[in-house]
Amino acid sequence: MSTSSVITQPRTRAVKETWGTRIGVIMAVTGSAVGLGNFLRFPGLAAKYDGGAFMVPYLIALVLLGLPIAWVEWSMGRYGGSRGFNSAAGIYRAIWPSPVSTAAGVLAMLVPVVIYMYYVYVESWCLAYAIRYLLGGMNFGLDPSRYEAFFAEFVGLTENGLAFRAVDGWWIGSAAFFLLLCFLLNFYLIYRGLQKGIEWFCTWAMPTLVICALIILVRVLTLGTPDPSKPEQNILNGLGFMWNPATKSKSFWEALANPQMWLEAAGQIFFSLSVGFGIIVTYASYLKRDDDIALSSVTSAAGNEFCEVALGGLITIPAAFVFLGPQVIENPKGTFELGFVTLPNVFNHMVFGWLFGFLFFFLLFLAAVTSSLSMLQPAIALLEEGLGLGRRASVAILSFVTAVGSLFVVYFSQGLVVMDTFDFWVGNVGLYILATFQVILFAWVLGVDRGFEELQRGAEIKIPNFFKFVIKYISPLYLLAVFGAWCYQEFWANPQTLTKIIREPAAQAAVLFLLLVAAFFTLIVNQSVRRWERMKKLQQEVAP
Amino acid sequence: MTLGGWIIMTISVGFVTGLLAWSLWKVLTTPGSTEHLHSQMDIQTPDVTEE
Numbered sequence: 001m002s003t004s005s006v007i008t009q010p011r012t013r014a015v016k017e018t019w020g021t022r023i024g025v026i027m028a029v030t031g032s033a034v035g036l037g038n039f040l041r042f043p044g045l046a047a048k049y050d051g052g053a054f055m056v057p058y059l060i061a062l063v064l065l066g067l068p069i070a071w072v073e074w075s076m077g078r079y080g081g082s083r084g085f086n087s088a089a090g091i092y093r094a095i096w097p098s099p100v101s102t103a104a105g106v107l108a109m110l111v112p113v114v115i116y117m118y119y120v121y122v123e124s125w126c127l128a129y130a131i132r133y134l135l136g137g138m139n140f141g142l143d144p145s146r147y148e149a150f151f152a153e154f155v156g157l158t159e160n161g162l163a164f165r166a167v168d169g170w171w172i173g174s175a176a177f178f179l180l181l182c183f184l185l186n187f188y189l190i191y192r193g194l195q196k197g198i199e200w201f202c203t204w205a206m207p208t209l210v211i212c213a214l215i216i217l218v219r220v221l222t223l224g225t226p227d228p229s230k231p232e233q234n235i236l237n238g239l240g241f242m243w244n245p246a247t248k249s250k251s252f253w254e255a256l257a258n259p260q261m262w263l264e265a266a267g268q269i270f271f272s273l274s275v276g277f278g279i280i281v282t283y284a285s286y287l288k289r290d291d292d293i294a295l296s297s298v299t300s301a302a303g304n305e306f307c308e309v310a311l312g313g314l315i316t317i318p319a320a321f322v323f324l325g326p327q328v329i330e331n332p333k334g335t336f337e338l339g340f341v342t343l344p345n346v347f348n349h350m351v352f353g354w355l356f357g358f359l360f361f362f363l364l365f366l367a368a369v370t371s372s373l374s375m376l377q378p379a380i381a382l383l384e385e386g387l388g389l390g391r392r393a394s395v396a397i398l399s400f401v402t403a404v405g406s407l408f409v410v411y412f413s414q415g416l417v418v419m420d421t422f423d424f425w426v427g428n429v430g431l432y433i434l435a436t437f438q439v440i441l442f443a444w445v446l447g448v449d450r451g452f453e454e455l456q457r458g459a460e461i462k463i464p465n466f467f468k469f470v471i472k473y474i475s476p477l478y479l480l481a482v483f484g485a486w487c488y489q490e491f492w493a494n495p496q497t498l499t500k501i502i503r504e505p506a507a508q509a510a511v512l513f514l515l516l517v518a519a520f521f522t523l524i525v526n527q528s529v530r531r532w533e534r535m536k537k538l539q540q541e542v543a544p
Numbered sequence: 545m546t547l548g549g550w551i552i553m554t555i556s557v558g559f560v561t562g563l564l565a566w567s568l569w570k571v572l573t574t575p576g577s578t579e580h581l582h583s584q585m586d587i588q589t590p591d592v593t594e595e
Contacts, residue, residue, distance in 0.1 A: 052548065243545065245549065245552055299568070301563075458580055460570065460571075460581070
């Protein structure tokens with residue numbers, strides 16, 4: 001561990017507070033959390049699980065899991081940082097030196113790194129769409145099916161390896177080409193430590209994204225009935241499709257009885273707020289002793305949820321219903337199809353649609369860059385702290401591992417089976433296990449009173465004591481109950497995912513790859529633990 | 545859209561908008577809050593300057 005690693009860089013803000021500096025801070029704090037999950041992943045899940053019914057487990061998960069776990073991670077991270085640890089494994093072991101903490105440390109590396117492998121691919125789609133809009137490559141006319149066909153061909157939905165070929169002979173290149181661009185950009189930025197520059201840029205880019213989304217929202221809400229030959233495809237029915245608690249095939253209570261919906265709703269909250277990733281604990285470890293973590297985390301979560309529910313929820317699904325009809329939303333070919341097929345249709349019906357298309361996807365790309373950079377930092381911290389490597393060597397190792405994973409995702413693109421398998425096992429199950437471990441570690445090992453003391457130090461708001469009870473009892477029981485019900489359904493009652501793995505070779509390969517990455521991080525974490533123990537022993541020998 | 549749909553939409557959008565408005569009000573009215581507020585992206589990790 002590096003003793004200097006606990007030093008936080010001084011803030012460069014003006015000493016005198018003005019409304020301008022405050023608004024700048026608000027933009028930075030709320031903007032940092034906005035990402036692809038808000039506008040692309042959330043609408044896909046809401047459509048999959050019948051909209052209105054999905055919002056019940058979603059909002060419950062926000063209050064009982066999302067915010068409490070965010071406080072847990074910020075508190076534990078700062079606690080571990082004050083003891084000289086920056087990696088999740090080191091922080092967990094600082095609180096509870098046990099093999100369980102070591103195993104959780106492996107998971108805390110696996111989750112952000114594997115999510116990065118497919119997240120960067122989706123990030124590259126945003127860049128590709130933005131550039132195509134700018135250069136006139138997204139003008140497919142009024143036929144919605146052409147946008148769907150383009151997306152399927154571009155990302156290789158129909159055939160493995162298709163993403164390596166340029167679509168319709170367009171010179172700018174294939175999805176793999178844009179992936180390479182994003183990959184190089186991300187690793188250049190992380191290698192040079194340019195998050196600060198990105199932060200400054202995003203301070204202005206994120207509000208622009210929100211303004212852009214608000215304009216699109218107004219356009220969607222005033223769509224009326226664009227095709228008079230299909231009067232049922234109107235905006236009010238579109239809103240109903242998103243928000244009605246019951247559907248034709250399923251009652252509200254039947255929808256709520258699905259444990260997978262509860263699991264994925266909580267998973268979406270984790271994904272949106274970046275909790276359960278092992279990312280926040282790493283970043284929080286660099287904070288000063290008296291920095292605020294309570295109001296920061298609430299403001300960040302609130303900005304993020306506003307973008308997700310109030311903007312993402314009101315735009316994509318109602319627009320998809322109006323332009324493409326309910327059958328497309330009910331049977332999506334992938335989680336992200338709505339965002340990349342529907343929104344271009346909306347832009348096509350707008351004045352200066354190409355400009356809005358460019359701005360929206362480019363700003364979303366920037367939002368994705370900030371999120372993907374933060375996914376790399378936990379592994380870099382472990383490699384530096386555990387193996388004593390420098391930043392350059394750590395970045396080089398990590399770039400190799402993630403490049404292999406991303407190539408795997410982009411090549412086996414048919415039906416996005418590999419991406420969905422990664423997202424299911426790591427983006428849902430892995431996040432769940434890690435979040436459960438962290439809550440138990442905070443409430444039952446560190447102690448909820450001690451943990452709250454850490455949380456409230458320097459806090460600009462007082463977190464109600466009621467949340468002590470929530471974190472100690474409700475959050476862990478909630479996580480265990482939903483996960484238990486999901487396990488019963490997946491492994492016993494209706495093993496759909498396991499059947500998919502048995503039947504589809506790409507899914508088998510994806511699971512095997514995940515096991516290999518897990519083995520790699522197990523070796524690194526074990527080596528790190530040995531190093532920490534050697535250093536501890538040495539310190540004890542030197543100390544009088 | 546059914547009455548249930550209107551209720552769920554109002555609660556969902558109202559809750560997140562209210563939470564954001566409250567957070568912004570707290571940041572804007574708490575003296576010195578900007579010196580202590582943080583997001584992931586504004587934390588410069590010290591290893592960058594060590595090499």
